[in-house]
Amino acid sequence: MSTSTQSSEKKKEEKPMKLEDILQSDIWNVDEDPHIIVDYNKCGNCKTKPCVYLCPAGCYVLSDNGIVFSYEGCVECGTCRVICPLEAITWNYPKSGKGIFYRFT
Amino acid sequence: MNGLPDLPTKFDVIIVGAGPSGSSAAYLLAKKGFKVLLIERGRGLGDKNLYGGRVYAPPIREVWPQLDKEAPIQRWVTKERISMVQGDKAITFEYKAEKKISFVSYLTQLTQWMSKKAEDAGALFVTEVTIDEIVMKDGKAVGVRSGPDFIEADVVVDAEGVNRLLLERLGIVERLKPDNIALGVKEILKVGANNIESSFNLNPDEGVAWVIMGDITKGLPGGGFIYTNKDSISMGLVLHLKHSIDFIQNGKFDEHVSKLIEEFRFHPYFKPYWKDAIISEYGAHLTIEGATHFMPQKFAYPGLLIVGDAAGLLLSTGYTFRGVDYAVYSGKLAAEAVEFARNNGGFTYENLQIYDKNVRSSFMYNELFKHRGAEQLMNDPILMSKYPSILIKVMEKMFEGEYKQETVYDALMQALKEEKVGPFDLISQAFGLVKSI
Numbered sequence: 001m002s003t004s005t006q007s008s009e010k011k012k013e014e015k016p017m018k019l020e021d022i023l024q025s026d027i028w029n030v031d032e033d034p035h036i037i038v039d040y041n042k043c044g045n046c047k048t049k050p051c052v053y054l055c056p057a058g059c060y061v062l063s064d065n066g067i068v069f070s071y072e073g074c075v076e077c078g079t080c081r082v083i084c085p086l087e088a089i090t091w092n093y094p095k096s097g098k099g100i101f102y103r104f105t
Numbered sequence: 106m107n108g109l110p111d112l113p114t115k116f117d118v119i120i121v122g123a124g125p126s127g128s129s130a131a132y133l134l135a136k137k138g139f140k141v142l143l144i145e146r147g148r149g150l151g152d153k154n155l156y157g158g159r160v161y162a163p164p165i166r167e168v169w170p171q172l173d174k175e176a177p178i179q180r181w182v183t184k185e186r187i188s189m190v191q192g193d194k195a196i197t198f199e200y201k202a203e204k205k206i207s208f209v210s211y212l213t214q215l216t217q218w219m220s221k222k223a224e225d226a227g228a229l230f231v232t233e234v235t236i237d238e239i240v241m242k243d244g245k246a247v248g249v250r251s252g253p254d255f256i257e258a259d260v261v262v263d264a265e266g267v268n269r270l271l272l273e274r275l276g277i278v279e280r281l282k283p284d285n286i287a288l289g290v291k292e293i294l295k296v297g298a299n300n301i302e303s304s305f306n307l308n309p310d311e312g313v314a315w316v317i318m319g320d321i322t323k324g325l326p327g328g329g330f331i332y333t334n335k336d337s338i339s340m341g342l343v344l345h346l347k348h349s350i351d352f353i354q355n356g357k358f359d360e361h362v363s364k365l366i367e368e369f370r371f372h373p374y375f376k377p378y379w380k381d382a383i384i385s386e387y388g389a390h391l392t393i394e395g396a397t398h399f400m401p402q403k404f405a406y407p408g409l410l411i412v413g414d415a416a417g418l419l420l421s422t423g424y425t426f427r428g429v430d431y432a433v434y435s436g437k438l439a440a441e442a443v444e445f446a447r448n449n450g451g452f453t454y455e456n457l458q459i460y461d462k463n464v465r466s467s468f469m470y471n472e473l474f475k476h477r478g479a480e481q482l483m484n485d486p487i488l489m490s491k492y493p494s495i496l497i498k499v500m501e502k503m504f505e506g507e508y509k510q511e512t513v514y515d516a517l518m519q520a521l522k523e524e525k526v527g528p529f530d531l532i533s534q535a536f537g538l539v540k541s542i
């Protein structure tokens with residue numbers, strides 16, 4: 001850990017980026033309707049909450065009131081559906097060509 | 106918008122999913138003169154596809170002999186690297202291969218190429234259509250439904266991929282469980298062709314496939330990968346989901362997965378390869394570990410053939426991963442089964458069962474069973490953290506002695522003692538590992 005206060009102007013790429021900044025590299029055509037529905041009643045009983053750590057797009061955020069889910073930045077991998085211990089997630093692919101749009105990968 | 110555009114209402118074959126397996130089946134069936142409909146949920150061809158980065162060519166050449174000349178190949182893999190990492194320390198093996206067996210490609214481009222070929226061969230292609238259901242009548246698949254629209258077919262080919270929503274809805278497979286599934290997270294880093302060739306010491310069309318073990322995943326069972334594209338690097342992590350959940354439950358992992366990949370990107374041993382690179386894309390996809398447990402009970406059902414990832418046809422040995430070539434090859438077998446049925450009196454279940462039989466007698470099935478113990482061992486948290494650690498310790502004792510250097514034997518014995526592994530455990534576990542991977 002550096003304790004130096006002489007902060008040299010660092011380029012943006014020189015330190016690990018936050019997920020929200022990394023996701024700026026991706027393109028979506030966001031659906032008006034969510035393709036994933038979370039049953040928050042079940043989330044209240046979940047101790048592990050693996051979705052908060054393992055959803056690669058960070059769609060599941062832990063707040064004071066429990067899980068907050070947003071589908072907009074979803075990369076459609078399906079991880080949340082598979083890992084949810086209480087099967088609280090109704091998961092579908094987006095309709096009509098909506099969702100993430102990969103160019104390389 | 107949710108349904109299908111105006112189309113003929115009856116096809117010989119409907120293929121759900123225009124990935125490598127679906128496109129291959131569509132291409133071959135169209136060439137054989139079948140009326141084929143290929144349905145893709147993405148906006149464009151290939152735009153939902155993601156994998157690690159490397160494709161094995163020989164099985165694909167059986168479908169596309171023009172692969173080497175025409176396909177969007179980024180680089181042929183001529184160097185295989187395997188690294189074991191602990192903290193900033195690393196051991197790397199490199200093998201310079203002679204034959205060009207595999208290549209690196211962007212999967213979106215490769216599947217675009219394949220599905221365009223299918224279209225050119227006469228397959229009808231629709232995009233932006235998500236299929237809700239494979240429709241069954243009297244125990245036989247008779248078509249597909251999207252929203253209110255139904256389209257009929259003699260045979261449905263399920264090429265929906267690893268998230269088998271349609272097969273689950275039919276009750277053919279169970280709900281996906283984390284036990285045989287891993288999460289792949291990937292970044293594309295633009296670095297420039299010259300930088301790649303000088304830093305990896307490569308000729309212009311050559312590339313590297315690199316597997317990374319050790320604490321690059323912070324103890325989570327899984328590993329890292331690096332593949333060289335023409336002017337970019339594909340890098341990322343694969344994390345076994347069941348073990349990851351266990352780690353979270355036991356309080357051994359409490360970070361976001363994106364932090365792991367960013368720490369990998371800034372790891373001092375790897376960072377120089379992509380110095381100053383910008384992230385061109387970030388993505389994730391599920392992959393199969395433990396194919397033999399993931400497979401459906403049968404590959405053919407009345408009116409229905411299951412291909413590619415949906416069929417569990419993906420080999421993961423820990424150091425090689427083969428999904429695309431298996432997908433293409435299963436698409437080929439499916440097309441051949443449909444042709445066989447047509448030439449032998451119709452699309453009866455009895456005739457279509459030849460697909461099931463041919464998958465089971467194929468090299469894929471044989472390979473998947475031969476390596477079936479590998480994923481278990483490669484994902485064993487103890488095994489996979491202890492052995493890299495022992496090797497690193499041996500190296501440390503051999504190379505980092507300031508005044509004295511240990512003999513290899515002493516270094517090994519000391520390292521085993523420190524990691525609490527007996528020499529006999531080492532021999533038997535190493536044997537078990539070598540036998541299955």
